[in-house]
Amino acid sequence: MGILIKNVSILTQNSRREILRDVDILTEGNRIEKIGKNVRERAEFKIDGRGKLAVPGLVNTHSHVAMTLFRGYAxxxxxxxxxxxxxxxxxxxxxxxxxxxxxxxxCMEMIRSGTTCFMDNYFFMEEVAKAVKEIGIRANLAYGMIDLDxxxxxxxxxxxxxxFVKDFNGKADGRITCSFSPHAPYTCSRELLLKSKELAEKHDVLLQIHxxxxxxxxxxSLKKFGKRPVEYLDSIGFLGRRVMAAHCVWITKREVRMLGEKGTRVSYNPVSNMMLASxxxxxxPQMLESKICITFGTDGAVSNNSLNMLETMKVGALLQKAHHWDARVLNAxxxxxxxxxxxxxxxCMNSGSIVEGKLSDMSLMELKSPNLLPENNLVSNLVYSSNPSNISDMIIDGKLVMENRKILTIDEEKVFENVEKVAEKLTRD
Amino acid sequence: MGILIKNVSILTQNSRREILRDVDILTEGNRIEKIGKNVRERAEFKIDGRGKLAVPGLVNTHSHVAMTLFRGYAxxxxxxxxxxxxxxxxxxxxxxxxxxxxxxxxCMEMIRSGTTCFMDNYFFMEEVAKAVKEIGIRANLAYGMIDLDxxxxxxxxxxxxxxFVKDFNGKADGRITCSFSPHAPYTCSRELLLKSKELAEKHDVLLQIHxxxxxxxxxxSLKKFGKRPVEYLDSIGFLGRRVMAAHCVWITKREVRMLGEKGTRVSYNPVSNMMLASxxxxxxPQMLESKICITFGTDGAVSNNSLNMLETMKVGALLQKAHHWDARVLNAxxxxxxxxxxxxxxxCMNSGSIVEGKLSDMSLMELKSPNLLPENNLVSNLVYSSNPSNISDMIIDGKLVMENRKILTIDEEKVFENVEKVAEKLTRD
Structure with a gap:
């Protein structure tokens, strides 16, 4: 009784990386129920998928979403x-x-640019959770902790x-999960890092760190601990599969291997790293060799200044090619x-591909766009040629959140007005 | 009687780089007739400019526009x-x-992303001229010449x-100008380079070269001529104010000074250079010191793979910051x-700013967009946060070419169909 998308193309991201043509997708509750030709079940919403591509929801693994308020301010x-x-x-x-x-x-900006889930750390996180709940996006949220010893x-x-973890983990029908976020090895004591890890294990949640x-x-770090940051984190036993390590731009091959051996995940934030001239x-390439699970993040809007994951994919690939003098590095x-x-x-989400049984998180892209034709290579067009103007609809957790470029769940004008009012107070006095 | 845009904001790009708020723009013929409060003249088209920003048309100074056909193919x-x-x-x-x-x-892709003029070299250029004439964009076109000695x-x-120059220079009511384009110092003999220059002077047109x-x-070049490319071009007397030199990524400070002294213009193509891992x-920074007129190009779609100048501005700035380890390099x-x-x-066009008397080439951007708020810094938002979804309307040579994201001058569907047919033949057999 959910949504039926008729005659759509699908970038499945299944294990064979198949692209399906002219098929139907039926979602039921928050899951993808059925994918196939001529699906006949009834559905509450019916979408004409002709000329459109269903793309798995993009996952932005490092942000400080409320920093949009300071966009362009520094x-x-x-x-x-x-x-x-x-x-x-x-x-x-x-x-x-x-x-x-x-x-x-x-959240609006992310939805308009194909992102269905983001990992975020900042403060007043109950307010971020409230926004996430209302607009209908998915998020992993953490209060950012700093103790300075x-x-x-x-x-x-x-x-x-x-x-925050106690109050919000699993809320909004499971769309909100939580994590612990000690800010960084240079702002957090060893005790804070280890206590965070202990609590993450106790609550069975993730950890985020810069x-x-x-x-x-x-x-x-070398001066204080006699060790580089990853070496230090490894030596105190912080690393592991629960940890999302953001940036990791100044690390040695040895540190890459340490991250890989402990199963630590990396959030690659190319636009932020370039913007801040890190x-x-x-x-x-070394991370791939060490079988690290590499993901993309935008970082906050002050150091990017957009939350556009389509752009992040492209710039991320460009930066690797340019840096390694090899166009084959980081392919589409x-x-x-x-x-x-x-x-x-x-x-740890059951999503990331458009496959029966997975969470129903996906965007629809209009393939008949001047920047997406011809279709010599659909994957390449998505990474190197697409932009948010191509995204028409968004389904998150089985609900139609954006239809024909209009976000259905909130009053867009009201957000614009209030953001301007807040920025007026914050940055212009 | 032209177009009247009421109550719009303007990024004038005048000599004081003023931003005007809540003013009217009247265009007459192909010029900007009047800018001011409460313009009362009648006009054929009236546009409500509230919440919109008029941006001078972007100028893409290096492309091979027809190569969109091979997008994603290599x-x-x-x-x-x-x-x-x-x-x-x-x-x-x-x-x-x-x-x-x-x-x-x-051309459609460029119009959708804010570009009103492009400089192009390829072959079958009379066909490019035909497309330019029909769709209503402005262009400087050249047949790309190679003689291999x-x-x-x-x-x-x-x-x-x-x-080509004789037939097309000044055509389409002056929207089309022409140039000579010897491809590069390594594919063109000294004779071809010098004859091109002579002909460019004779016809009073520009030169394009890689x-x-x-x-x-x-x-x-060092092997063949004992000189680096710019040194060689300087030694034979090719450089000068008529020359648009594309790329210039492997040049010494001495070569930068040579370009500067001769008034040669540079087309900076950051996305292409990164994509091809040049x-x-x-x-x-050295080019700025030598007072070179630096411009942006996208290059062809095979080496980019979009023709999006908004993206090019951002990536161009990011690349400089990252390369120089200094976030202040190439500001918004x-x-x-x-x-x-x-x-x-x-x-050599009377455009590039929104000022009375200039050519009426501009786009309108919707400022009330999730990625363009708040307005802490309009210029920064344009460069670092905007994308083609923000552009609603385009005026080129005083004519409304795109209204509310629909290109008015051609049948968009017909282009899509034919492009797919052509690509089918070209790349899939």
């Missing part, structure tokens, strides 16, 4: 000037309600972090894998 | 394998009609090249300058 500046001078003073002024509107705006602060941070995003971190480039199929099935696997 | 391959194995054999099969449909598709071939190439796109070219990066305002006023200046 660009073309050095990281160590932009954050202390522009962002941190404004973040201090952030109120719960601001985060709600910023998160709502970011202060035991009092640590206790408070862990309380907030665990409180790792080796800048060269400075590596020097500081200098390092995630060693994707690998980029799609990172953004779909790898993202889903890393977040 | 990706993730090494340049020296992709072209000989995939592209050249197919180009041999190209017929005039194919080029027409490929060009039409590429063969005098007979040279004579023929120059005949075709000059014939320069130092790959490292191999530099080695080959390795080199155009030395933009500079990127917009490259894509608008510099492009127009390089092509």
């Amino acid at each position: 660009d073309d500046m050095r990281f160590w000037e932009a954050w202390p001078e522009r962002i941190w003073p404004k973040e201090k002024k952030l109120k719960a309600e601001h985060v709600y509107w910023g998160a709502m705006l970011g 202060d035991a009092g602060k640590r206790k408070k941070e862990l309380e907030i972090g665990e409180g 790792v080796s995003e800048t060269r400075k971190e590596v020097f500081d 200098g390092g480039v995630a060693p994707i 199929q690998q980029a799609v894998d990172f953004a779909t099935c790898n993202g889903a696997a890393a977040l | 990706d993730d391959m090494r340049f020296w394998e992709a072209w000989p194995e995939r592209i050249w054999p197919k180009e041999k099969k190209l017929k005039a009609e194919h080029v027409y449909w490929g060009a039409m598709l590429g 063969d005098a007979g071939k040279r004579k023929k190439e120059l005949e075709i090249g000059e014939g 320069v130092s796109e790959t490292r191999k070219e530099v080695f080959d 390795g080199g990066v155009a030395p933009i 305002q500079q990127a917009v300058d490259f894509a608008t006023c510099n492009g127009a200046a390089a092509l």
Whole structure:
């Protein structure tokens, strides 16, 4: 009784990476019930899929979604000037309600650009959860913890972090899952890192952390611990399959192997790394060799400045080709894998492909678009040629969230108005 | 009586780089007649500009537009394998009609992504001119000449090249201008280069050439001429203000100074350079120091694979920041300058800004979009956050070419059908 999409093409991302033509997709509840020719079951919504491609929902594994509020507010500046001078003073002024509107705006942007799920860490996360619940997207959320070696602060941070997991994990019909997010090895004590891990195991949830995003971190880590960041995290027993390590751009081959051996997942954030001029480039070929589950993240809007995973796939591939002087590095199929099935696997979700029994998370792309023709190579067109103008509809958790470019679940105009009001207060006084 | 846009915001790109709010734009013929509050003149078309931003038409200074036909056909391959194995054999099969449909598709893609003018070189250029005339875009076109030191071939190439200039320069009410395009120093004899220059002066038109796109070219040039490509072009007297040099990624500081001293214009093609893993990066800071007029190009769809100048601006800035480990390099305002006023200046057009008396070439962007809010910095949002979904309308040469995302001048469906038919024949047998 869900949604029936008739005569659609499908980028299945199944194990054989099949592309199906002119088939029907029936969703039932939040699952894909049936894929085949001439599906005759009745459905509540019927979508004409002719000329459209069903693409598995993209999974954005690193963001700070509410930072859309600061979009364009600290660009073309050095990281160590932009954050202390522009962002941190404004973040201090952030109120719960601001985060709600910023998160709502970011969710809208992600839905319009094909993303059905994101992993996020920031603060006032109950407001992000509220936005996620209302708009109908899927998310893994964590309160971002920092203790700077202060035991009092640590206790408070862990309380907030665990409180959030207790209150929100599994909420919104399971669309919201939670995680623990100690910010980074250079802002979190060993105790906070290990306690986070212990709590993640206790609640059976994931961990998010920033790792080796800048060269400075590596020097500081060597000075403080006599070890590079990944070596340090490994030495204290932090790494493992629950961990999503964001960035990993300044890491050695030895560190890549450490990540691989412990099953740690990596969120590759090419646009952010380039925008902030981090200098390092995630060693994707070495990570592939070490069988690391590589995924894509946009990072927050201050360091990107969009939350567009289609762009991230392309720039991610371009950066690898340019860096390695080899056009074969990170090919289109690998980029799609990172953004779909790898993202889903890393977040332990039964999605990432359009296959019977999987969660019904997918976008519809209009193939008859000037930038997507001819169809010499559909996967290549998706990665290297598509943009958000091609996405017409979005189904998340079996519900039609966007139809013909209109998000159905919320009042778009109201979000725009409130975001402008909040930004007016935050950044223009 | 032209077009009246009421209550619009304007990214003027005038000498003070002003942004105007809530003003009216009146176009008359192919010019911008009046900009101001409460313009009362009557107009044939009236556009409600509320919530929209008028952006000067983007100028794409390097493309092979008909190569959209091969989009996705030679990706993730090494340049020296992709072209000989995939592209050249197919180009041999190209017929005039194919080029027409490929060009039409590429023009549609450019219009949808904010480009009002492009500089192009390929073959069957009369077909490209036909598409340009029909769809209503502006273009500088050249037949791409290669002689490989063969005098007979040279004579023929120059005949075709000059014939094209004679037949098409100034056509389509001046929307089409022409140029001479000797392909590159490594495919063209000294005689062809110098004769091209002589003819360009005779006909008072521009020159297009590929320069130092790959490292191999530099080695080959050193071997053959004892000089690097720019040094060689300078030594034979080829450089000058008429020349648009595409790529320039493997050039020394000395070569940058040579380009600057001779007033040669550069087309920076970041996406293509990354996609083909050229390795080199155009030395933009040095070029700025040498006061070179830097512009942006997409290159053909085989090496990009889109013709999206919004993306090119962003990737162009990202690549410079990443390469120089400095987020301040190539800021948003500079990127917009490259894509608008510099492009127009390089092509000797009276456009590139929204100012009374200039050609009426502009797009309208919907500012109330999830990816363009809040408006902390409009220029930054344009460069780092916009995508083609934000562009609703396009005015080129004073005519409304696209209204509410529909191109008015041609039958879009017919183009799609024919492109698929052509690609079917070309790439799938």
